[in-house]
Every structure is written in structure tokens, then in C-alpha cells.
Amino acid sequence: MTQNILLVEDDIEIARIIKDTLTKEGYFVTWSTTGLEGWEDFKSRHYDLALIDLMLPEMDGFTLCKNIRFKSDMPIIIISARKEDVDKVEGFTQGADDYLAKPFSLVELKARVASQLRRWQRYKGEALAQNEVSYEYGLTINYDNQRATLNGSALALTRTEWDLLTLLSGHAERAFSKEELYEHVWQQAATQNDLHTVTVHIKGLREKLADPVKTPRFIQTVWGKGYRFIGEAL
Structure with a gap:
């Protein structure tokens, strides 16, 4: 079954590269260009993982992470040019599972996504009994x-x-x-x-x-x- 990924990124060039890369890996990717659009897209269908930038118009990435986490336990990976420890700590506090600093290699991106999805599949299997x-x-x-x-x-x-x-x-x-x-x-x-x-x-x-x-x-x-x-x- 195809796994659905929500990509929330306002940089068109970066978003297209990420979407093309993950699509070639067999994932179905929904691309949102603002935080508010990402929130609406999240509510409209089921997703297995979200990739979220921090510096987003309308709703910042921290708020979007927090909102999603209240509704879902799916993996959230922050992708951001902000490399300060305080931003990473805040991201994890708001519910992110991983933090990928820009610029990053596409090989690393694919590895991080695959790793989080494997953990999510195991978690869902355990959660069925709970x-x-x-x-x-x-x-x-x-x-x-x-x-x-x-x-x-x-x-x-x-x-x-x-x-x-x-x-x-x-x-x-x-x-x-x-x-x-x-x-x-x-x-x-x-x-x-x-x-x-x-x-x-x-x-x-x-x-x-x-x-x-x-x-x-x-x-x-x-x-x-x-x-x-x-x-x-x-």
C-alpha cells in the first residue's frame, strides 16, 4: 500500500526536489505551501508522515507541529535552515520526531523518512492491541x-x-x-x-x-x- 507523506514547504525549488525524490521512492506526496494550507491538507486525508519547514507563512512550523500532534501520532520531521539548538529543542517539544537541517543530502532525506516510517508501522501494530x-x-x-x-x-x-x-x-x-x-x-x-x-x-x-x-x-x-x-x- 502506498504511504502518504505531507510536505509543507514554501520554497518552491526545494519542495519540488523533495517531492520528486520521494515520489520516485514510491510515496504519494501532498505539497502544501503555507502552514495553514498544511493544516487543512492534514485534516482532509490520512497521512503516514509529515515533513515540515519552520519558516512558513500564515502558520509557522512549530504551531503546525503542535496542532498535528494533538490529532495524530504519525512521524513528523522538521526540515529547516535554522540550526540553533534552541530551535531543535522547541521542535521536539512541539512533537517533532526528527530534525533535518538544510542543506541536506537526498540520500539522508530518504533514509530518515524510511526509518521513521518503519518505526511508525511498528507502533501502529502495537497500538492496535491498546x-x-x-x-x-x-x-x-x-x-x-x-x-x-x-x-x-x-x-x-x-x-x-x-x-x-x-x-x-x-x-x-x-x-x-x-x-x-x-x-x-x-x-x-x-x-x-x-x-x-x-x-x-x-x-x-x-x-x-x-x-x-x-x-x-x-x-x-x-x-x-x-x-x-x-x-x-x-
């Missing part, structure tokens, strides 16, 4: 079937509540601001009124989880920040 997670206090989340139960009873979650629960539980112990939650669940920039919308949906989710605010078992309020998932997996 698509259902049970937590203390009776919560079970089946990510494939999009179904959550509490003490054996199915939870009647709305689509928004399900998206909030899986985003938070999929990044356990990470504190999400209301702005981040709105951006990734509603997929648009948040206004002040939208932050109240997040509060209302979190309240509804907590009620269905029977999760008290003062003594939470699943969703904890992080004062001055937002919310995080604290459920203990069994």
Missing part, C-alpha cells in the same frame, strides 16, 4: 469504537464532549488552556465568548463522568491555565 483503556473508578474509553462507559454503562456523550475527553485523555497530565481546547476541538481561533463555551461543555462532560470539581478523578481544573486529565490507567 485501543481500549480502562481507568480507576470505572471509566473505560474505546478509541476505535468511539465509546466510553462508566461502571459498565455507556455514556451518552455529545460529539464535542467525546472530542474533549479523548483530547484530554490522549495527552494525560498535560494542562490545556481553554484557548487550546477550543482551537483543537472546534478547529478555529477562540474569542472571549468561546472560552465560556468550553467551560459549559467541560461542565457537562464532568456531570456525565460523575466527576466532582473539588475532588476530581478524571478532569482536573488547573487554576490560571485550564484543564488536564488525571485518570489513572489500570
Whole structure:
């Protein structure tokens, strides 16, 4: 089966060389010229790997990496002329798996891509057996079937509540601001009124989880920040 690669690069010459090289290797490459276009392309189909430049118009590479990582565990390789350690550290912090500094050889590019794809295939094989997670206090989340139960009873979650629960539980112990939650669940920039919308949906989710605010078992309020998932997996 052909593996799909998302290439986000605004330098036309570099992008064409990379796309031609990877296409000859048998990959299907989608080329985006801006960070925002890359984000839209990512949401439109399945990808096995992303190659992302840092200096992009509309949405920078760091933000794009962060957005993708919230939605997918696929490999992300940053390709950038910025060689400072601080940029590499920031890239890895935002979810990148590898960092390839320009100029790089096409031989090295092909090797890095192949290596990350092999690891991704192994990871997916392991993840198939872990698509259902049970937590203390009776919560079970089946990510494939999009179904959550509490003490054996199915939870009647709305689509928004399900998206909030899986985003938070999929990044356990990470504190999400209301702005981040709105951006990734509603997929648009948040206004002040939208932050109240997040509060209302979190309240509804907590009620269905029977999760008290003062003594939470699943969703904890992080004062001055937002919310995080604290459920203990069994």
C-alpha cells in the first residue's frame, strides 16, 4: 500500500526536489505551501508522515507541529535552515520526531523518512492491541469504537464532549488552556465568548463522568491555565 507523506514547504525549488525524490521512492506526496494550507491538507486525508519547514507563512512550523500532534501520532520531521539548538529543542517539544537541517543530502532525506516510517508501522501494530483503556473508578474509553462507559454503562456523550475527553485523555497530565481546547476541538481561533463555551461543555462532560470539581478523578481544573486529565490507567 502506498504511504502518504505531507510536505509543507514554501520554497518552491526545494519542495519540488523533495517531492520528486520521494515520489520516485514510491510515496504519494501532498505539497502544501503555507502552514495553514498544511493544516487543512492534514485534516482532509490520512497521512503516514509529515515533513515540515519552520519558516512558513500564515502558520509557522512549530504551531503546525503542535496542532498535528494533538490529532495524530504519525512521524513528523522538521526540515529547516535554522540550526540553533534552541530551535531543535522547541521542535521536539512541539512533537517533532526528527530534525533535518538544510542543506541536506537526498540520500539522508530518504533514509530518515524510511526509518521513521518503519518505526511508525511498528507502533501502529502495537497500538492496535491498546485501543481500549480502562481507568480507576470505572471509566473505560474505546478509541476505535468511539465509546466510553462508566461502571459498565455507556455514556451518552455529545460529539464535542467525546472530542474533549479523548483530547484530554490522549495527552494525560498535560494542562490545556481553554484557548487550546477550543482551537483543537472546534478547529478555529477562540474569542472571549468561546472560552465560556468550553467551560459549559467541560461542565457537562464532568456531570456525565460523575466527576466532582473539588475532588476530581478524571478532569482536573488547573487554576490560571485550564484543564488536564488525571485518570489513572489500570
